[in-house]
Amino acid sequence: QVHLVESGGGSEQAGGSLRLSCLASERTFSSYAMGWFRQAPGKEREFVAAIRWSASDTYYADSVKGRFTISRDNAKNTVYLQMNTLKPEDTAIYYCAAPPSSVLTSSIYEYRYWGQGTQVTVSS
Numbered sequence: 001q002v003h004l005v006e007s008g009g010g011s012e013q014a015g016g017s018l019r020l021s022c023l024a025s026e027r028t029f030s031s032y033a034m035g036w037f038r039q040a041p042g043k044e045r046e047f048v049a050a051i052r053w054s055a056s057d058t059y060y061a062d063s064v065k066g067r068f069t070i071s072r073d074n075a076k077n078t079v080y081l082q083m084n085t086l087k088p089e090d091t092a093i094y095y096c097a098a099p100p101s102s103v104l105t106s107s108i109y110e111y112r113y114w115g116q117g118t119q120v121t122v123s124s
Contacts, residue, residue: 002026002113009118020081022096030074038092047106086122093117
């Protein structure tokens with residue numbers, strides 16, 4: 001069982017930046033791909049970004065490409081999401097997630113372990 005805990009959410013104005021962190025409990029974290037998803041009120045949960053265990057490959061949703069950066073520190077069992085040039089439409093609860101594999105994927109169905117989420121609110 002992998003436990004994931006997000007932190008770093010908050011309120012920011014449009015154009016600002018936030019950095020989310022996700023701490024994993026499991027020592028085998030370093031062998032998993034990791035992903036970030038978000039869910040806005042009244043909308044389905046959507047893929048944001050993913051990173052391979054080696055950090056050699058990353059994958060982004062078109063809506064955040066060029067603005068968000070996913071990274072990881074396997075020594076700290078932590079994955080990060082640096083969010084720059086924030087927009088009001090980025091407002092959502094952000095979740096980190098882990099599939100039980102090293103596969104890099106944007107499919108929500110491939111992710112088994114989820115954090116509790118952290119709220120990000122961007123005002124115009």
